[in-house]
Amino acid sequence: xxxxxxxxxxxxxxxxxxxxxxxxxxxxxxAARIVNFAQAAMAVVAVFVGLAVTNLTGSFxxxxxxxxxxxxxxGYAVERWLIRLVPATTPLxxxxxxxxxxxxxxxxxxxAFGPRHRPVQAPLSEQPFxxxxxxxxxxxxxxxxxxxxxxxxxxxxxxxxxxxxxxxxASAMAPEVSRLLGVRVPRMVTLGWMLSAAVAALAVMLLxxxxxxxxxxxxDVLFVHAFTVAVLGGxxxxxxxxxxxxxxxxxxxxxxxxxxxxxxxxAVLVLLTGVLLVRPGGxxxxxxxxxx
Amino acid sequence: xxxxxxxxxxxxLRAAVCTLLAVGATFVLDDYRNYQLAVxxxxxxxxxxxxxxxxxxxxxxxxxxxxxAAGGYGYALTATPAADAGLGGPARFALGIAGALVLxxxxxxxxxxxGARLKGPYLAGLTLALVIALPAITTQVPVLGGAAGVGAPFxxxxxxxxxxxxxxxxxxxxxxxxxxxxVTPLALLRSGRAGLRMRAVHGDETAARLAGISPAxxxxxxxxxxxxxxxxxxxxxxVVTQSVSPGxxxxxxxxxxxxxxxxGGLGSIGGAAVGxxxxxxxxxxxxxxxxxxxxxADLEQRLAGNAAVLVFGALLVAVTVVWPGGLSHALxxxxxxxxxxxxxxxxxxxxxxxx
Numbered sequence: 001x002x003x004x005x006x007x008x009x010x011x012x013x014x015x016x017x018x019x020x021x022x023x024x025x026x027x028x029x030x031a032a033r034i035v036n037f038a039q040a041a042m043a044v045v046a047v048f049v050g051l052a053v054t055n056l057t058g059s060f061x062x063x064x065x066x067x068x069x070x071x072x073x074x075g076y077a078v079e080r081w082l083i084r085l086v087p088a089t090t091p092l093x094x095x096x097x098x099x100x101x102x103x104x105x106x107x108x109x110x111x112a113f114g115p116r117h118r119p120v121q122a123p124l125s126e127q128p129f130x131x132x133x134x135x136x137x138x139x140x141x142x143x144x145x146x147x148x149x150x151x152x153x154x155x156x157x158x159x160x161x162x163x164x165x166x167x168x169x170a171s172a173m174a175p176e177v178s179r180l181l182g183v184r185v186p187r188m189v190t191l192g193w194m195l196s197a198a199v200a201a202l203a204v205m206l207l208x209x210x211x212x213x214x215x216x217x218x219x220d221v222l223f224v225h226a227f228t229v230a231v232l233g234g235x236x237x238x239x240x241x242x243x244x245x246x247x248x249x250x251x252x253x254x255x256x257x258x259x260x261x262x263x264x265x266x267a268v269l270v271l272l273t274g275v276l277l278v279r280p281g282g283x284x285x286x287x288x289x290x291x292x
Numbered sequence: 293x294x295x296x297x298x299x300x301x302x303x304x305l306r307a308a309v310c311t312l313l314a315v316g317a318t319f320v321l322d323d324y325r326n327y328q329l330a331v332x333x334x335x336x337x338x339x340x341x342x343x344x345x346x347x348x349x350x351x352x353x354x355x356x357x358x359x360x361a362a363g364g365y366g367y368a369l370t371a372t373p374a375a376d377a378g379l380g381g382p383a384r385f386a387l388g389i390a391g392a393l394v395l396x397x398x399x400x401x402x403x404x405x406x407g408a409r410l411k412g413p414y415l416a417g418l419t420l421a422l423v424i425a426l427p428a429i430t431t432q433v434p435v436l437g438g439a440a441g442v443g444a445p446f447x448x449x450x451x452x453x454x455x456x457x458x459x460x461x462x463x464x465x466x467x468x469x470x471x472x473x474x475v476t477p478l479a480l481l482r483s484g485r486a487g488l489r490m491r492a493v494h495g496d497e498t499a500a501r502l503a504g505i506s507p508a509x510x511x512x513x514x515x516x517x518x519x520x521x522x523x524x525x526x527x528x529x530x531v532v533t534q535s536v537s538p539g540x541x542x543x544x545x546x547x548x549x550x551x552x553x554x555x556g557g558l559g560s561i562g563g564a565a566v567g568x569x570x571x572x573x574x575x576x577x578x579x580x581x582x583x584x585x586x587x588x589a590d591l592e593q594r595l596a597g598n599a600a601v602l603v604f605g606a607l608l609v610a611v612t613v614v615w616p617g618g619l620s621h622a623l624x625x626x627x628x629x630x631x632x633x634x635x636x637x638x639x640x641x642x643x644x645x646x647x
Contacts (some may be wrong), residue, residue, distance in 0.1 A: 035413040085613045091412045095352055096554055097612050099547060103605025206336050224424050231417040262432065265425040272421050275405070280409040291420040 005134045007257040008250060013141035015249015016148035017207050022227035022233070022241040023152060024199035029235040030159070031172050031192020034083070034091065035227075037098040039200045041105035042078060046071035046201035048109065050212060051120060060123035064205050067191030071201025072194040079193035084186075109216035117218075122209035144206045152200060152242055157237070168192055225252065230270050234282030246285070247271075296484060304480045310471040318457075318464045326460040330467035330532045332572045334360075337474040337525030339564035341518025344482055347559025348490035351407050355419030356522060356549045357541040358426055359403075361398050364522025364536035365436060366395030368444040371530075372475070385447065385531075389470075392527035395522055400519020402511035403602070417572035423546050427538040441537025444530040444600045467528045474524040479561045481517060490514055510525045551604045555611050557618025566619050575600035 021039070028036045036042075050067025054060050082101065086093045124143055128135040137145070159165035170178040171188035179185050203226075204219045211218065229248050233240020248268065255267040275283060305491045314333070318326050364524070370391025374384045407415050430436040449462040457465070481487055492500040493507045500507055530536045552571045556563030575597075582595045611618055 035416065053630075082609070082613075085616075087616070090350065092346070092350060092352060093612050093616070094549070095412070095416060097609050099354075099550065100605045100608030100612065103547065103551075103601050103608065105605075107601035107605060110598040111594050111602070114590075224420060227417050228421055231414055235413060262428050265421070265428040266432065269421045269425040272418060276406065276410060276414060276418060280414065281411070282414070 002134045003257065004254075005136060006128070007253045009128075010137040010141065011250035011253030012246055013137055013145055013249075014210075014253060015246040016041035016145050017203050017245075018222065018225045018229055018249050019242045019245020020148045020151060020206070021200055021203040021222050022229035022245050023155065023238055024196045024203065025226060025230040026233075026235060026238050026241045027155070027199065028192060029230070031168050031196065032079075032083075032189050032264065033172055033233070034094045034098070035230075036196070037095060037223075038078070038101040038105065039197070039226075040204070040223035041102045041109075041216075042074045042197050043071060044109065044214070044216060044219045045105055046074055046114070046197070047204045047208060047214060047218070050201070050205055051118070051208075054120075060121075061291040064202070067205040068198045068202045072198040074201075075193040075195070075197025078197070079190050080229075083193070113215070115215060117213035117215045118148045119213040121206045126210070134251060140209065144210075147202070147206060151202065152238070155195075156238060157197070225249075226267050230282075232272065232275050232282055234279075234284040236283035237282070240282060240284030270271040300480060303476065303483055307472055307476040307479065311468060314468040314503070315465060318461045318468075321461075321464075323458060323460040326464040328459075328572055328576070330460070330464040330528065332569050333464070333467035333471040333511050334525040334528035334532065335549070335552065335572060336471050336565050336568040338522040338549055339530065339556070339568045340475040340478050340561055341521040342549055343553040343556065343559055343561065343564040343567075344478055344487075344490070345514050345518045346553060348482065348487060348494060349511050350412070350494040351511060351514070352412060352416045353403070353407075353419045353515075353518075354416050354550070355403070355423040356518070357546040358419075358423050359400055359519045359522035360398040360526035360529065360545075361426060361536065361538065361541035362519075363392040363396040363526030364444075364530040364541075365442065365526075366392035366523060367527035368442045368528045368536045369395075369435065371445050372443065381450070384445065385466075386536060388444070388530075389524070389527055390531075392523045396519050396523020396526065400516045400523070401512070403519070404515025408508035408511040408516050419546075420543070423541075423543050426541060430538040437537075439538060441535055441539075443535050444533075446534055447531050460614075463532050466531055470524050470528050472519040475561065475564075478517060478521055482554050482559075482561060486510075486513070510630075526632065548604065551608050555607050555618055557620030560618070560620035563618050563620030571604070574603060578603065 022042075025036065025039060028034060028039070046067050049070040050063040053065075053066040054063030057063075078101065082097065083094065087098050088094065122140045124138070125141040126138045126140050128138045128141075130136075157165075159169060167178070167183045168188045168191060170181075171183055171185040172192070175185045178188075200219075204222065206221055208214050208218055225248055226245070229244035230241055232248070233242075233244035248271070251267055251271060252264045255263045309467045310630045314329070318329065321329060338360050339355055341359075342353065345351050345353055345356075367388040371384055371388030374387050379387070402569065403419065406418055410418060427439065430441070436442065447463065447466065449457055449459055451463070489500070489505050489510045492505055493510045497507045500510075526536070526541075529540075533540075552567030553564055554567075555570060556565070556567030578600045579596060582592055582599060587595070615622065
């Protein structure tokens, strides 16, 4: 019973990081209709910069801010100087370019920094609080939880309650009409990329202290889980990302705790297959137009 | 106008010539080159199917390596008991190949059924989850032997040929012949009606449906055809290396197959062959150069593996952005400049999948 409570709590904390990353995939899908396979690699680049700042100044918080800002800068660079050159008639070329970008970024980081994991110290204690004799969340988990929830709420407000969010959604859904109405569509797409990459960088930066540390592949597992979550929830749905993130986080935590880490990828695969068999567009997907 | 029969004959003739040339080449290559030729042939089996899948029906599979693995395991799991039972020679080999086809076909059918229902990114997500789960699956299913994998029986040179060819050369023969058997049907599919249906489904699903084509059936069929071919490739690799293990078929390997078909030219069988040669030879060339120049040990270690991935990633991006037709179009353009003039209707592909 203790074990179950502990696994549930860590699963939720871990799941919120996954949800945050999944949210970044949803943002980019909403803004540009692309699944960014390079999201994790781009985020890892930003986190390398953020941690360099942390090591120089001794402040994790400054590193966190710098990593998020660098994420936005990387998103800007990738969109402006790479994605804009790709023909957008079908989603395929975009996905392929993103995969190429992953290979370039990860191998470049590997060549520059080697395969070693760089340990990262969490700024808050990682000793769990004990509630009624049951160890649950640590202060750092709680902090991650709060940041993730804060970002989710902020993004919900941005997209649903501001003019900018409306323009971004309109650009993605109907670029031509939006342009006619005076929306600067390319700028909105760039903004979407920046926002998405910044959120992803934040998620990876929050994750690394609880994992082995930082190397070129630190974001890989997170990406796979987040992608599963985004697909489960329907790529369009922030609520889906949030719910799916917690579900997958708890599932992975429980499976790892009770059956062993080897079962986690299988559990994720089974969940994904099951959901897609019933709802090919994800759980929270909007209904699609009929074809023939 | 070329008729179906003429087209079929042209494909068969080309396949026969290529096979003979490849078998002939094994006599001038040394042992290691013959081993590499066998690996290229095996990879070609997989890339030929993937290029049809991605190029013609527009289905992006990130898990194609899993289909090769299925073929390899299918081969090892049927050929090894056969060897234990005292069976040898062509009968054992045929049994192994049948096992490879059954297992790879089954996995391909499941993926194909999923692929028929799922749109681009969703299918990519499912295949990605599958390739990530492969090591876990092989660990949890006892007969698959975990991370170490399973062994496949050694295929020695038959008695009659022992004085003429070496083991590596014999394996290269097997590989080339299996590749010919695997790829020729794909080439026929591509140039015939099935290819036209695949293009129609990719171009406009609704229009295809109105024309009486079942997109689900076409997509599933493409997946199964590609899976059977990839499975044969996996079986060949099992013969050549005498083992199958999950480590050989990870996500990086799947991505390499994707690089091969994009750089070769999506939808083109010749491009798939060139791509297969590239993904086998380029890492080897880079490693040879890296170890040859005498860099510091630390730098050399960091370059090993990473340098090739860097080159492939850059190629993937560059080809998609500036050269969407891939190598096959660039080379084919030169060769067919004459026929091009005779057939003015043919246009240069502007996007990855338009051809």
